[in-house]
Amino acid sequence: MVEVSARDGLQNEARSLPVETRVALLEGLVAAGLRTLEAGAFVSPRWVPQMAGTDEVLRRLGQPAGVTYSALVPNLQGLDAALAVGCREVAVFAAASEAFSRKNINCSIAESLERFGPVLAKAREVGVAVRGYVSCALGCPFSGEVAPGDVARVTTALHEMGCYEISLGDTIGVGTAQATSRLIAACAAEVPVSALAGHFHDTYGMAVANVQAALEAGVRVFDSSVSGLGGCPYSPGATGNVATEELVYLLEHQGLATGVDLERLIEVGVFIDSQLQRVGGSRVAKAIKARQCFS
Amino acid sequence: MVEVSARDGLQNEARSLPVETRVALLEGLVAAGLRTLEAGAFVSPRWVPQMAGTDEVLRRLGQPAGVTYSALVPNLQGLDAALAVGCREVAVFAAASEAFSRKNINCSIAESLERFGPVLAKAREVGVAVRGYVSCALGCPFSGEVAPGDVARVTTALHEMGCYEISLGDTIGVGTAQATSRLIAACAAEVPVSALAGHFHDTYGMAVANVQAALEAGVRVFDSSVSGLGGCPYSPGATGNVATEELVYLLEHQGLATGVDLERLIEVGVFIDSQLQRVGGSRVAKAIKARQCFS
Numbered sequence: 014m015v016e017v018s019a020r021d022g023l024q025n026e027a028r029s030l031p032v033e034t035r036v037a038l039l040e041g042l043v044a045a046g047l048r049t050l051e052a053g054a055f056v057s058p059r060w061v062p063q064m065a066g067t068d069e070v071l072r073r074l075g076q077p078a079g080v081t082y083s084a085l086v087p088n089l090q091g092l093d094a095a096l097a098v099g100c101r102e103v104a105v106f107a108a109a110s111e112a113f114s115r116k117n118i119n120c121s122i123a124e125s126l127e128r129f130g131p132v133l134a135k136a137r138e139v140g141v142a143v144r145g146y147v148s149c150a151l152g153c154p155f156s157g158e159v160a161p162g163d164v165a166r167v168t169t170a171l172h173e174m175g176c177y178e179i180s181l182g183d184t185i186g187v188g189t190a191q192a193t194s195r196l197i198a199a200c201a202a203e204v205p206v207s208a209l210a211g212h213f214h215d216t217y218g219m220a221v222a223n224v225q226a227a228l229e230a231g232v233r234v235f236d237s238s239v240s241g242l243g244g245c246p247y248s249p250g251a252t253g254n255v256a257t258e259e260l261v262y263l264l265e266h267q268g269l270a271t272g273v274d275l276e277r278l279i280e281v282g283v284f285i286d287s288q289l290q291r292v293g294g295s296r297v298a299k300a301i302k303a304r305q306c307f308s
Numbered sequence: 309m310v311e312v313s314a315r316d317g318l319q320n321e322a323r324s325l326p327v328e329t330r331v332a333l334l335e336g337l338v339a340a341g342l343r344t345l346e347a348g349a350f351v352s353p354r355w356v357p358q359m360a361g362t363d364e365v366l367r368r369l370g371q372p373a374g375v376t377y378s379a380l381v382p383n384l385q386g387l388d389a390a391l392a393v394g395c396r397e398v399a400v401f402a403a404a405s406e407a408f409s410r411k412n413i414n415c416s417i418a419e420s421l422e423r424f425g426p427v428l429a430k431a432r433e434v435g436v437a438v439r440g441y442v443s444c445a446l447g448c449p450f451s452g453e454v455a456p457g458d459v460a461r462v463t464t465a466l467h468e469m470g471c472y473e474i475s476l477g478d479t480i481g482v483g484t485a486q487a488t489s490r491l492i493a494a495c496a497a498e499v500p501v502s503a504l505a506g507h508f509h510d511t512y513g514m515a516v517a518n519v520q521a522a523l524e525a526g527v528r529v530f531d532s533s534v535s536g537l538g539g540c541p542y543s544p545g546a547t548g549n550v551a552t553e554e555l556v557y558l559l560e561h562q563g564l565a566t567g568v569d570l571e572r573l574i575e576v577g578v579f580i581d582s583q584l585q586r587v588g589g590s591r592v593a594k595a596i597k598a599r600q601c602f603s
Contacts, residue, residue, distance in 0.1 A: 189562050216595045219516060219557070221513055221514060222517040222519075224517075225484075248595045250594065250598035251591070251594055251599075259512070266487070267484050267485075296512060296513035297513055303545035303546045304546075
C-alpha cells in the first residue's frame with residue numbers, strides 16, 4: 014500500500030495545510046501501520062501552493078527505519094532538493110495522453126521522458142529508488158479514451174529507464190473493471206506485473222472494483238488516500254483517491270494482510286478531515302463510526 | 309435494473325415522505341428510463357412508518373404498460389392489499405440467517421417459508437409474479453458469517469415455491485467480490501443463474517465491486533437506489549444501497565445498455581435528496597454535477 018494522501022490527496026484540496034499538520038498526518042499514518050508514504054512534491058509553490066514546504070515536512074519526518082517517505086520530483090532540481098533532505102525514494106510523473114502531458118506538465122510525452130533521463134541516472138548513482146507514475150491510464154480529460162497500448166509504451170519506457178515500479182493512474186476515475194483488466198494485461202505483457210501498481214480515483218465510484226480487477230490480474234501494490242482525500246482538478250468537488258480504509262477492508266477480507274490498524278487509520282482520517290473542514294470520503298469509516306454509536 | 313429506492317431506500321431514511329412525493333419519485337424514475345420499481349411495502353405502519361400509504365402510492369401510479377410497480381408483501385393479507393390496488397408483481401422477504409429471521413421478521417426461516425406458501429399459491433392463481441429476497445446473503449448483523457450453502461438452500465426453496473427471481477441481498481454491505489463470486493457459484497449450482505439478482509448495500513464501499521463480481525458470474529439483474537438512498541438499520545448513518553447512477557455508469561461503460569438517461573436520473577436524485585434533506589450518495593452524480601459547473 015502506497016499512501017498518497019499527503020501529496021496527491023492534499024494537492025487536490027482547496028485548503029493548504031501548514032507543515033506541522035502534514036507531519037502529523039504522515040506520522041499518524043505510520044502509527045496506523047502504513048510503511049510507504051508520499052510526503053510531498055518538489056514543485057513550484059506558485060503552481061501547487063499545497064506542496065510548499067515539502068522540504069521542511071521531509072526534514073522533520075526524517076527517514077525512520079522501515080518507513081519510506083518519498084517525494085515527487087519533476088526534474089533534476091527536484092531530485093537534488095529531495096536528496097538534500099535525505100529522501101531514499103522519489104517519484105516521476107508522466108502521462109499516457111499527449112494532450113494531458115502538454116497541458117499538465119507542459120511538454121510532450123517524449124520530452125517528459127527525456128527530462129527524467131538525468132533524474133534516473135543520478136538517482137541510480139546515489140542509490141535512490143525511483144517510482145514512475147503514468148497518468149490518464151484509463152482516460153484523459155482532454156482527449157477521452159486512452160489505448161492500453163499507449164499506456165504500456167510509457168510504462169515500458171519508464172521501466173527501462175530504471176523505475177522499479179510504475180503506478181498506473183486513473184487520474185480522472187473514469188475506468189471500469191473491464192478496462193482495468195485490459196490495461197493490466199497490456200502492461201504486464203511488457204513489464205513484470207510485480208513492477209506495476211494501481212492508482213485509482215473514485216470520481217465515478219469505480220475505484221474499489223478497479224482495485225479488485227487489478228488484484229485479479231496479479232497487481233499487488235495500490236495507491237490510496239486516507240478518508241479518500243483529494244479530488245479531481247477536472248471535476249472540482251468530485252470524489253478523490255480510493256480511500257485507504259476501503260483498500261484495507263477489501264484486502265483484509267480477502268485474505269491479504271496489510272499490517273494496518275483500521276481503527277487508528279480512521280482516527281487519522283477524522284483528524285485530517287477536521288483540519289481541512291471537509292466531509293470524510295470513506296464509507297468504511299462512516300459505517301464503523303455509525304456502528305460504534307449504535308452499540 | 310430493479311429500482312428499490314421507494315421501498316428499501318425510503319424505509320431506511322429517518323424522515324417519512326408523503327404519498328405525493330413518493331409518487332413523484334417513482335414517476336421521475338420511470339421518466340428517466342427505469343422499468344421495474346418497488347413502490348412500497350404492505351407492512352404495518354407501526355413498524356415501518358415510512359411505508360404508510362403504500363396502497364395510495366400504487367393507486368395513484370396505476371400500472372402503466374411496460375412498467376412494473378411491485379410491492380413487498382409479508383403475508384397473504386399483504387398480497388390481498390397489493391391485488392386490491394392492481395399490482396402485477398409482489399415480493400416476499402426471507403433471510404439466510406436464522407438469527408436475522410427471528411429478529412427481523414419474528415419467525416424462523418422455515419416458518420417464513422411456510423408463511424409464503426399460501427402467498428405464492430394465490431399469486432400463481434391470479435397470475436401475479438412473485439420475487440423473493442434472501443437477506444443477509446453475505447453476512448448477518450447478529451451471527452456474523454453466513455455460509456453460501458445456507459443462502460443457496462433458501463434460494464432454492466423460494467425458487468421451487470414459484471419465485472421467478474431471487475434477489476440475494478448483502479443487507480449490511482459486508483461482502484467482498486471474492487465472497488460474492490462464491491455466493492453466486494453456490495446459488496447458480498441449484499437454480500438457473502438467470503433467476504438470480506444481486507442486491508448490494510454500499511455500507512463498506514464494496515457494492516460496485518460486488519456487482520462486477522456478480523456480473524462476471526453471469527448475474528444480469530441488479531437492485532439499486534437513486535442517489536444511494538437508504539442506509540443500514542444496524543449502522544445508522546452508514547451508506548445505503550448501491551446508487552442507481554453508479555450501476556448505470558458501470559453497465560453502460562461495459563457495453564450493457566440500460567435504457568436509463570443518466571442526466572434525468574441525476575435530477576431525480578437531486579429532487580429526492582432535497583425532500584429528505586440528505587447529502588447525495590452517488591459519486592457519479594457528484595462528478596457529473598461538478599463537471600457541469602466546471603465547463
